[in-house]
Amino acid sequence: MPIPRLLVLFGPTASGKSALALAAARAFAGVVINADSMQIYRELPILSAAPTVAEQAAVPHRLYGVLSAAELCSAARWRTLALAEIEAAWAAGRLPIVVGGTGLYLNALLKGLSPIPDIPESVRADSRALLAQLGAPGLHARLAEADPVTAARLNPGDSQRLARAWEVFAATGRSLTDWQAEPLQGALPAPALLIALEPERETLYRTIDQRFVAMIQAGALDEVRAVSGFDPALPALKALGIPDLRRHLSGEVSLEAAVTAAQAATRHYAKRQVTWARHQLPGDPFRWAAQFSESLWPKIFPIIRQFLLTE
Secondary structure (H helix, E strand, O other): OOOOOEEEEEOOOOOOHHHHHHHHHHHHOEEEEEOOOOOOEOOOOOOOOOOOHHHHHHOOEEOOOOEOOOOOOOHHHHHHHHHHHHHHHHHOOOEEEEEEOOHHHHHHHHHOEOOOOOOOHHHHHHHHHHHHHHHHHHHHHHHHHHOHHHHHHOOOOOHHHHHHHHHHHHHHOOOHHHHHOOOOEOOOOOOEEEEEEOOOHHHHHHHHHHHHHHHHHHOHHHHHHHHOOOOOOOHHHHOOOHHHHHHHHOOOOOHHHHHHHHHHHHHHHHHHHHHHHHHHOOOOOEEEOOOOOHHHHHHHHHHHHHHHHOO
């Protein structure tokens, strides 16, 4: 490559973006870098639909299963890890291929982040303790007293974002909304080609439903059991399927009901991902109204090749 470049692949869950990344890495000497907030956790390869061991062995894959589900991975932390892998790929003369469906991560990488100072761990711990004491609705009420603007934007049940808003206010004395109004810092200083997969909705939803059944058959319940002792407020415990399967394991609902609920939640999430991509995906991405298959190679690969050859 004449100058460092980056390929970014986005799509809703079950759109085939991981398969596209694998094919592109084979064709263009690439390194696949994960931008999925759940695939980063080592305990959830099945429920997060992470690339298989064989797929990861076929070409270099980075940031898959590198953290414990007991840890918190913020967009800022992921961005630091991803930038290191991107630099390493460039140094090795390979094409970094960032792939995932977590829009917050891609925005952090391509646009930069608000200049919020690092929050001391002691403040984070106090915030988590307050959340455990008050519950999400109680913390929302407390936040509304100190930072009504931010509280009005947040769902009273969104424990993760509420804890984040509270810890920022507690550590800095400023509203999270105020910080987010500051100019972003650290946009990626390299040309990036963005490709977005947007499958037809009925096909995507059918794939989602079939895939979740396959996840159950592959051992998804064992993954849920393995993380059941972790703090339920952790991001990993909010992964699609986990809340519903935990209800089944506790005897609240049948497996069939849990699967149906998880499928519905996943379809709803995919719809939100498509909406985000249409309105917030940075730059001017190439959009393909199809699920990835080998038939798309002759259409997508020339675009990537031209991008890599353009000065």
